[in-house]
Amino acid sequence: DIQMTQSPASLSASLGETVSIECLASEGISNDLAWYQQKSGKSPQLLIYAASRLQDGVPSRFSGSGSGTRYSLKISGMQPEDEADYFCQQSYKYPPTFGSGTKLEIK
């Protein structure tokens, strides 16, 4: 199975700050990487797919980048509604596997 190592496990950011979350795959995944946001008590929502493509309706302050085994999610200008858990997921090979998550809080 492909292991997804996500970092950091938690971080806090001030409103307006730019934050980055990283995911490292145990082997190359050819940009088959998605990012999800999960707010407290809610189900996950797809933010980004194919490493850098924004899902419909997702604010443009969210962006994704990376290639090979290293990928990142960036939030340019933290907003109150961005406080949530974030997960990466590879869809390159079965089984689909998720990162362990990053808890993002407002400072």
Place this chain on the structure above:
Amino acid sequence: EVQLVESGGGLVQPGRSLKLSCAASGFTFSNYYMAWVRQAPKKGLEWVATISTSGSRTYYPDSVKGRFTISRDNAKSSLYLQMNSLKSEDTATYYCARQLIRGFDYWGQGVMVTVSS
């Protein structure tokens, strides 16, 4: 509007069985792969099962293979997860999700399954 509504969760003893259901609406159910993803309390996400559009192909991780069975009824726009020989480590919120090549683009609200004596 795409909606996925799970049901059938609850408290069950170890070794017993439980069947989850997911009612889909707002899209042509038969055109999509569907999946179950679970999340143990305060933990991350774990993919549990996937089924092809016709139901002819199913996929499972080793952790549930042989114990869980995913199925679907396209006429009823419904997805199911039959869980047998349940273990305490199966305790989680189970989500029904629509699965694309790019990821899981719609999720239900989740249903809680607690395995405990």
